[in-house]
Amino acid sequence: MPELPEVETVRRGLSSLIIGKVVQAETHDTEKGFPNTKDDVRQFLLGATITDVRRRAKVLMIDLSTEYSLVIHLKMTGQLVFVGTAPENRFGAGHPNDSLVGELPDKSTRVTLTFTDGTKLFFNDQRKFGWMRLMPTVEIPNIDFMQKVGPEPLNEAFTAKEFMQRFQRRPKTNIKAALLDQSVVAGVGNIYADESLWGAKLHPQRLVNTITEQEFTMLYKELRDVMNLAVEKGGSSNHTYVNAEGKKGSYMDFARVFRREGLPCPRCGTTIEKLRVAGRGTHICPYCQQL
């Protein structure tokens, strides 16, 4: 799924595409992934105008004029794809290599929103781990995830010192597991964990309580650099990730270790290896990143 840079890319795309539009119709396949009742939909979604699109960690919020919001988690394979009415605005048209989606709805479509101008927003999710739910905007901060999620790593005010202190909540786990823990820092997933650990020359199995202040400062800088670059490149597309226009992101063209096992380390030329850490496929340079 989409990690912070991918979700932020979707947020930016949706902001320019759907703010001001009025929801005319909604359909979804099963209750799993969209738990609201028909009454809720009629009362708080149909006829509502979209007022804002926000992000916190990997969660998207589409705010409505009814003071309700659609809260969305894309998990591993979720997509939010906008489809306009004019043929030249259709995703994929003229850019077949950028597109990972065909005509919509398709087999993976879970929710369809239709706006009054005839445009549509599709929530697709091959693996069905993702969800979308309608809830009062003011209640969003009370949901469990929002209560425990850590700070946004790209915020200006987020310092290297705070970064290190957050990790000290998990002293006896390895650094990769801690990076993936959303209560430590928000928005880091498997790709940017591996990329930033390579940048900081840290082995993913290093225990948090063995990492020096200097090493944390490096990791802080690398994580922010890699995530800022990924936002600039529109995120990473390995399999299913696409932005709001159905197009792929290009960060994978810049990846240094992620999914590059067997290829040379761009820093020292040693062959990149793949191992399993914290239950996830993990990519390292065995020379640059030693235990």
Added chain:
DNA sequence: CACTTGACCTGTCCGC
């Protein structure tokens, strides 16, 4: 408690 491991799903790729 802190930490790790399975489960949730579908699709694809790799080895026999």
Added chain:
DNA sequence: TGCGGACAGGTCAAGT
């Protein structure tokens, strides 16, 4: 080209 198993951007609940 058939079939089993491992694996895939994430997070919870249930284990130790």
